[in-house]
Amino acid sequence: MQENFFNQVYEVVKLIPKGKVTSYGAIAKYLSSSRASRMVGWAMNNCHSRSEYIPAHRVVNRNGLLIGKAFFGKENEMSLLLNDEGVEVKDDQIINFKNHFWDPSIELTL
DNA sequence: CGATTGACGTACG
DNA sequence: TCGTACGCCAATC
Numbered sequence: 001m002q003e004n005f006f007n008q009v010y011e012v013v014k015l016i017p018k019g020k021v022t023s024y025g026a027i028a029k030y031l032s033s034s035r036a037s038r039m040v041g042w043a044m045n046n047c048h049s050r051s052e053y054i055p056a057h058r059v060v061n062r063n064g065l066l067i068g069k070a071f072f073g074k075e076n077e078m079s080l081l082l083n084d085e086g087v088e089v090k091d092d093q094i095i096n097f098k099n100h101f102w103d104p105s106i107e108l109t110l
Numbered sequence: 111c112g113a114t115t116g117a118c119g120t121a122c123g
Numbered sequence: 124t125c126g127t128a129c130g131c132c133a134a135t136c
Contacts, residue, residue, distance in 0.1 A: 038117090
């Protein structure tokens with residue numbers, strides 16, 4: 001399979017610390033282009049094809065909205081996981097998103 | 111093999 | 124400030 005973009009996405013997502021969240025655009029920008037955010041979402045769509053578990057619930061859109069909840073299975077599961085990790089989520093919307101935001105381009109110190 | 115879609119985001123009007 | 128168009132790459136139809 002793709003050992004460059006997709007694998008990079010999965011690796012970054014798995015590196016997200018507990019209680020932290022990031023956005024598709026942040027990962028895309030860290031990997032290549034800011035406009036490659038669709039590829040990140042596509043990677044998440046195929047995340048089940050990966051051998052490792054991908055904490056996709058820690059990856060949200062630019063608005064901090066749990067857009068992927070519909071693909072996660074149980075809608076509440078995604079919110080509950082984030083809440084359990086210390087991330088405040090209200091109505092599928094992350095509260096203090098900026099406070100919980102985890103930027104790979106900064107945390108990974110590219 | 112060619113066209114369209116897809117967990118988004120940025121740029122331009 | 125709000126709305127529409129485009130870009131990225133892979134997978135599916």
